[in-house]
Amino acid sequence: MSILEVKNVGKRFGGLQALNNVNLSVQENSVHAIIGPNGAGKSTLLNCFVGKLIPDTGSVMFDGQSVLGRSPHEINQMGISRVFQTPEIFGDLTVLENMLIPCFAKRDGAFELNAIGSVMNQKDMLERAEEMLVDMNMADKRHMHAASMSRGDKRRLEIGMCLSQEPRLLLLDEPTAGMARADTNNTIDLLKQIKEERDITIAIIEHDMHVVFSLAERITVLAQGTPLVEDVPENIKGHPKVREAYLGESA
Amino acid sequence: MFGLETKDAKLLLLVVALTMLAPFLLNPFPVDSAMAQFNAGYPDLMQRFVIFGIFAIGFNILFGLTGYLSFGHAAFLGVGSYAAVWMFKLLSMNVLPAIVLAVITSGLFALLIGYISLRRSGIYFSILTLAFAQMMFALAYSVLTPITGGETGLQLALDDPRILGTSATAEGNIPVPGLFGLEMRDTTEVAMGVWSFTFNVGYYFSAVIMLLAFYLSIRIFRSPFGMMLRAIKSNQTRLNYTGLNTKPYTLAAFVISGMYAGLAGALMASMDPLAGAERMFWTASGEVVLMTILGGVGTLIGPVLGAGAIKYMENIISKINSEILHSWFAFLPDGFEDFIVAIIYPFVGKGWHLTLGIIFMLVVTFLPGGLVEGGQRIAKLFKGKKADANGPKGKTEPAE
Ligand SMILES: Nc1ncnc2c1ncn2[C@@H]1O[C@H](COP(=O)(O)OP(=O)(O)OP(=O)(O)O)[C@@H](O)[C@H]1O
Ligand SMILES: [Mg+2]
Numbered sequence: 001m002s003i004l005e006v007k008n009v010g011k012r013f014g015g016l017q018a019l020n021n022v023n024l025s026v027q028e029n030s031v032h033a034i035i036g037p038n039g040a041g042k043s044t045l046l047n048c049f050v051g052k053l054i055p056d057t058g059s060v061m062f063d064g065q066s067v068l069g070r071s072p073h074e075i076n077q078m079g080i081s082r083v084f085q086t087p088e089i090f091g092d093l094t095v096l097e098n099m100l101i102p103c104f105a106k107r108d109g110a111f112e113l114n115a116i117g118s119v120m121n122q123k124d125m126l127e128r129a130e131e132m133l134v135d136m137n138m139a140d141k142r143h144m145h146a147a148s149m150s151r152g153d154k155r156r157l158e159i160g161m162c163l164s165q166e167p168r169l170l171l172l173d174e175p176t177a178g179m180a181r182a183d184t185n186n187t188i189d190l191l192k193q194i195k196e197e198r199d200i201t202i203a204i205i206e207h208d209m210h211v212v213f214s215l216a217e218r219i220t221v222l223a224q225g226t227p228l229v230e231d232v233p234e235n236i237k238g239h240p241k242v243r244e245a246y247l248g249e250s251a
Numbered sequence: 252m253f254g255l256e257t258k259d260a261k262l263l264l265l266v267v268a269l270t271m272l273a274p275f276l277l278n279p280f281p282v283d284s285a286m287a288q289f290n291a292g293y294p295d296l297m298q299r300f301v302i303f304g305i306f307a308i309g310f311n312i313l314f315g316l317t318g319y320l321s322f323g324h325a326a327f328l329g330v331g332s333y334a335a336v337w338m339f340k341l342l343s344m345n346v347l348p349a350i351v352l353a354v355i356t357s358g359l360f361a362l363l364i365g366y367i368s369l370r371r372s373g374i375y376f377s378i379l380t381l382a383f384a385q386m387m388f389a390l391a392y393s394v395l396t397p398i399t400g401g402e403t404g405l406q407l408a409l410d411d412p413r414i415l416g417t418s419a420t421a422e423g424n425i426p427v428p429g430l431f432g433l434e435m436r437d438t439t440e441v442a443m444g445v446w447s448f449t450f451n452v453g454y455y456f457s458a459v460i461m462l463l464a465f466y467l468s469i470r471i472f473r474s475p476f477g478m479m480l481r482a483i484k485s486n487q488t489r490l491n492y493t494g495l496n497t498k499p500y501t502l503a504a505f506v507i508s509g510m511y512a513g514l515a516g517a518l519m520a521s522m523d524p525l526a527g528a529e530r531m532f533w534t535a536s537g538e539v540v541l542m543t544i545l546g547g548v549g550t551l552i553g554p555v556l557g558a559g560a561i562k563y564m565e566n567i568i569s570k571i572n573s574e575i576l577h578s579w580f581a582f583l584p585d586g587f588e589d590f591i592v593a594i595i596y597p598f599v600g601k602g603w604h605l606t607l608g609i610i611f612m613l614v615v616t617f618l619p620g621g622l623v624e625g626g627q628r629i630a631k632l633f634k635g636k637k638a639d640a641n642g643p644k645g646k647t648e649p650a651e
Contacts, residue, residue, distance in 0.1 A: 073495055073496045073497075076491075076494035081493075088489040088492065090481075090485040092485040093482060101478065101479070101490070105495050110496040111500065112475070113476055114474055115470070115474045117475065118256070118473045119474065119475050119478055120473070161493065
């Protein structure tokens with residue numbers, strides 16, 4: 001069964017057709033990778049899923065419901081979490097607080113006025129956040145200001161923040177860019193582990209083929225706003241069209 | 252303690268001590284000394300310290316936590332004052348109903364103005380709030396004269412109904428604001444040797460309200476709501492994509508800070524039962540911005556310090572005139588005395604704004620965290636020295 005159904009999505013920026021008639025179907029509880037050269041429209045496609053952009057044409061259905069026209073927080077409440085290409089975290093807050101906020105959002109919904117009780121008395125929330133920090137291997141950094149961390153750590157924090165919401169669909173936009181090799185492997189292991197432990201669908205954009213082939217069950221290749229092929233990883237590796245899209249660009 | 256972390260409880264106790272002992276702390280100089288000039292322990296000024304403290308504490312909940320810079324908060328101060336005076340006119344001279352109505356009314360105004368202004372952020376939000384405040388100021392001055400008293404302001408009269416009180420006292424005067432028989436203007440002077448201290452009911456009443464307001468702001472800062480507000484300041488995008496709707500959060504913060512302003516306005520009217528449109532003028536809105544930044548944006552105690560510093564300068568430095576300056580420097584040779592006085596003169600008296608401006612620029616440039624950061628740096632210096640002093644001692648202890 002597909003959890004995300006994208007039909008005929010098109011998006012134009014001025015004279016540039018960033019997405020052209022994109023059809024995509026992501027199966028529930030699978031890892032689906034979207035790859036393609038720079039500027040192919042991968043991030044633009046994700047933007048259309050989370051309410052950052054509204055496509056000019058086509059439809060995006062999540063679990064049978066259209067996401068178009070909904071605001072980002074509503075889409076998140078439907079069960080879609082996203083990690084951005086450039087880390088989006090709360091730089092002025094501590095790492096622990098960064099982790100607490102998605103936990104509160106998960107429990108309380110879009111708005112809850114609790115202006116009197118102390119955060120420190122929310123034992124269940126603190127426990128959840130601490131657990132997640134341990135999973136992300138950053139418990140020792142809990143009192144650091146998030147802005148002062150390395151790029152790789154920021155990204156791992158953002159992944160942790162999204163995972164702590166237990167989303168049904170997790171969107172990752174180049175999650176391992178800027179990470180040290182060890183952290184990349186760590187992240188792969190974490191995602192695999194999460195995948196085993198609970199029901200989650202992951203759509204991942206990635207340039208690092210090691211990551212793609214370690215995780216993906218299906219791969220869509222996007223070039224110039226159009227999907228070229230969609231297949232299982234084994235068939236993608238040697239596919240002539242893929243070689244052309246990538247090698248043609250890099251040669 | 253009181254549901255606070257130890258550090259916050261300590262801060263609260265410190266503020267309790269400072270406000271309760273203010274009549275002593277602010278009058279450190281003997282009455283007849285030349286320095287008596289700098290004594291700030293008279294009721295009028297002490298009341299202003301705490302009332303503007305409340306105003307700034309509330310403003311900081313919006314500006315300090317969410318980063319939304321309102322440039323029209325004086326409007327709520329004015330609304331609070333008008334509402335309180337109307338209660339004195341219609342109901343009774345008891346300050347409690349006046350305060351309650353003022354807080355509710357200013358909250359409603361804040362809800363409306365906030366709802367519209369918060370459709371924009373950044374400079375557009377600031378301009379919208381400024382526009383609303385100026386609009387209210389202009390209306391209060393002109394077409395709303397029947398409600399606001401126009402240019403003369405809203406005053407009490409002998410023929411006000413005061414249905415739960417008396418229109419006039421037995422002596423035929425207008426009654427004064429009070430709390431169950433305790434008049435706000437009641438004052439006791441206590442002379443101790445060469446010193447003199449003034450204890451005023453209005454001050455202590457306002458101080459207790461300020462302590463409650465301060466306590467509430469600590470709770471808000473440490474609450475999940477407060478954390479969300481800081482998250483809004485830090486990264487709205489992330490908050491939206493984390494499933495939180497930032498609008499109701501900012502609006503709630505706006506309304507709460509508007510209610511704080513209304514509370515301050517009501518207390519002003521309780522100390523002196525009249526209200527004028529000038530309380531809503533844009534300079535009044537600017538003043539609370541200065542107070543908050545000077546004291547330390549987003550810190551707990553900063554706004555109170557900033558309010559105190561500005562009100563002190565406004566009332567003390569502005570009173571120094573050239574005669575006083577000459578008397579201070581009389582010991583210098585004549586020509587030199589004139590020279591020194593000529594240099595200092597532009598900074599005192601009416602020139603106190605210049606002093607404030609310079610201090611403000613220095614603080615913003617060198618202490619971006621305001622007076623609070625200054626205090627922290629000094630504390631660090633002391634701690635650093637202590638640690639050094641302890642260091643060698645520690646080493647002389649026998650090793651195990
Ligand atoms: N908001 C925007 N306004 C105008 N043009 C845009 C906008 N967002 C993306 N584009 C353009 O659309 C094209 C696709 O961009 P997109 O970011 O989706 O590429 P991508 O596949 O994610 O590339 P990369 O691998 O570099 O991240 C690019 O040419 C980009 O310049
Ligand atoms: Mg991209």
